[in-house]
Amino acid sequence: xxxxxxxxxxxxxxxxxxxxxxxxxxxxxxxxxxxxxxxxxxxxxxxxxxxxxxxxxxxxxxxxxxxxxxxxxxxxxxxxxxxxxxxxxxxxxxxxxxxxxxxxxxxxxxxxxxxxxxxxxxxxxxxxxxxxxxxxxxxxxxxxxxxxxxxxxxxxxxxxxxxxxxxxxxxxxxxx
Amino acid sequence: xxxxxxxxxxxxxxxxxxxxxxxxxxxxxxxxxxxxxxxxxxxxxxxxxxxxxxxxxxxxxxxxxxxxxxxxxxxxxxxxxxxxxxxxxxxxxxxxxxxxxxxxxxxxxxxxxxxxxxxxxxxxxxxxxxxxxxxxxxxxxxxxxxxxxxxxxxxxxxxxxxxxxxxxxxxxxxxxxxxxxxxxxxxxxxxxxxxxxxxxxxxxxxxxxxxxxxxxxxxxxxxxxxxxxxxxxxxxxxxxxxxxxxxxxxxxxxxxxxxxxxxxxxxxxxxxxxxxxxxxxxxxxxxxxxxxxxxxxxxxxxxxxxxxxxxxxxxxxxxxxxxxxxxxxxxxxxxxxxxxxxxxxxxxxxxxxxxxx
Numbered sequence: 001x002x003x004x005x006x007x008x009x010x011x012x013x014x015x016x017x018x019x020x021x022x023x024x025x026x027x028x029x030x031x032x033x034x035x036x037x038x039x040x041x042x043x044x045x046x047x048x049x050x051x052x053x054x055x056x057x058x059x060x061x062x063x064x065x066x067x068x069x070x071x072x073x074x075x076x077x078x079x080x081x082x083x084x085x086x087x088x089x090x091x092x093x094x095x096x097x098x099x100x101x102x103x104x105x106x107x108x109x110x111x112x113x114x115x116x117x118x119x120x121x122x123x124x125x126x127x128x129x130x131x132x133x134x135x136x137x138x139x140x141x142x143x144x145x146x147x148x149x150x151x152x153x154x155x156x157x158x159x160x161x162x163x164x165x166x167x168x169x170x171x172x173x174x175x176x
Numbered sequence: 177x178x179x180x181x182x183x184x185x186x187x188x189x190x191x192x193x194x195x196x197x198x199x200x201x202x203x204x205x206x207x208x209x210x211x212x213x214x215x216x217x218x219x220x221x222x223x224x225x226x227x228x229x230x231x232x233x234x235x236x237x238x239x240x241x242x243x244x245x246x247x248x249x250x251x252x253x254x255x256x257x258x259x260x261x262x263x264x265x266x267x268x269x270x271x272x273x274x275x276x277x278x279x280x281x282x283x284x285x286x287x288x289x290x291x292x293x294x295x296x297x298x299x300x301x302x303x304x305x306x307x308x309x310x311x312x313x314x315x316x317x318x319x320x321x322x323x324x325x326x327x328x329x330x331x332x333x334x335x336x337x338x339x340x341x342x343x344x345x346x347x348x349x350x351x352x353x354x355x356x357x358x359x360x361x362x363x364x365x366x367x368x369x370x371x372x373x374x375x376x377x378x379x380x381x382x383x384x385x386x387x388x389x390x391x392x393x394x395x396x397x398x399x400x401x402x403x404x405x406x407x408x409x410x411x412x413x414x415x416x417x418x419x420x421x422x423x424x425x426x427x428x429x430x431x432x433x434x435x436x437x438x439x440x441x442x443x444x445x446x447x448x449x450x451x452x453x454x455x456x457x458x459x460x461x462x463x464x465x466x467x468x469x470x471x472x473x474x475x476x477x478x479x480x481x482x483x484x485x486x487x488x489x490x491x492x493x494x495x496x497x498x499x500x501x502x503x504x505x506x507x508x509x510x511x512x513x514x515x516x517x518x519x520x521x522x523x524x525x526x527x528x529x530x531x532x533x
Contacts, residue, residue, distance in 0.1 A: 023181055
């Protein structure tokens with residue numbers, strides 16, 4: 001079982017990345033839950049969601065102590081870094097955040113997601129860069145499931161699909 | 177059939193539509209706006225009716241009318257909105273019209289907050305509106321159950337001619353999980369309602385009414401309602417018992433909180449504490465048999481965990497009937513307890529119980 005907390009600024013694709021991850025897990029026949037924080041959020045505010053992928057039935061859908069934190073911006077990195085399980089992984093968007101977690105019992109990966117996404121074609125796919133890094137580090141779902149899901153989601157939009165695919169692959173490379 | 181990823185709210189809608197719901201009336205309120213949103217798109221596709229009413233009061237009375245005409249009808253709201261519906265629900269209960277009411281609970285009292293809560297337990301299970309009546313109350317804990325229980329609620333409601341309620345916390349509304357959808361039921365398979373005011377057409381005259389002014393008529397009517405509730409109590413109590421056989425500390429919770437409690441049970445067992453969890457599936461009728469069984473067995477203490485300040489715990493106490501101590505742990509305001517909090521509360525409860533023995 002892997003518990004993932006995705007967090008960032010509203011509009012960065014945090015919730016869609018979480019949903020996408022859950023979809024990909026479901027593609028492999030795994031048990032998944034996706035729980036968005038649904039406070040009185042607004043554009044430009046904070047957004048976060050919890051995703052659990054498991055071989056077995058999932059009891060609690062909460063991720064109070066995630067195995068992995070995917071932080072798309074500085075405020076969410078600093079807010080949630082203390083919660084990550086000891087020995088866990090933090091992937092932080094180095095384009096817009098520092099990478100000092102204030103603890104040395106977690107693995108912090110600095111991924112310049114915005115810069116990489118701009119290079120691969122569209123800054124809006126920074127969330128896919130982060131997902132790429134996540135999959136490369138954890139193998140939580142297969143690369144193939146992500147691409148199957150991408151093709152399904154952006155059917156009839158080959159360009160969007162390609163840009164997101166490129167961003168995802170670049171994210172995988174960034175942590176290798 | 178393969179599973180698809182659905183919001184809890186969407187799962188509720190699918191469960192309803194697939195079991196013949198063809199009329200939905202609602203008014204927006206967080207955290208259940210996805211229900212009317214989804215219904216507004218889907219209902220026209222299956223020949224159903226969607227109306228965004230001018231208020232919650234109007235919506236429940238539209239349900240009264242549509243369901244009275246024999247259509248399977250549903251309304252959905254969240255706590256303050258469900259309070260507004262109570263007059264209509266009482267009328268519907270008295271007129272014995274089957275329908276389904278969904279309450280995705282938010283934090284109260286008052287307008288409160290929009291985050292998850294379970295503060296409407298009393299309102300849902302003890303009547304809610306005026307007069308002697310009950311609803312059949314089902315409490316889903318997963319998106320799959322949100323679908324399945326809503327599906328089942330329509331059958332139960334029709335069978336007993338008692339309105340049914342789906343009582344869920346805000347997390348059930350927002351969570352996305354894999355759901356296997358039941359097949360779309362043919363409307364012809366749903367038994368015809370011999371009491372429905374579905375047009376005269378040469379039939380005998382049918383009247384649905386909740387005004388029964390003569391005491392010699394109202395009392396037998398209320399007694400008949402009570403007989404139905406007794407029948408429902410005898411037939412429909414349902415709970416999930418998780419690792420309770422040898423449990424010394426029996427946690428109990430419904431909805432999402434029960435899932436957190438199950439994780440707590442696993443963690444406590446890893447620490448060598450014999451823990452279990454009773455999850456009521458029907459909140460009315462309350463599954464008191466499950467508690468009585470544990471109370472007569474290995475249980476040393478019970479702990480009711482709620483997103484309220486102690487509502488279900490009263491039914492737990494009645495069910496345990498003084499045989500073992502019953503403790504309580506709850507959070508409100510939209511806060512959800514972390515596993516560590518519940519673990520500590522469970523250990524404390526067990527310690528207290530062992531001290532008094």
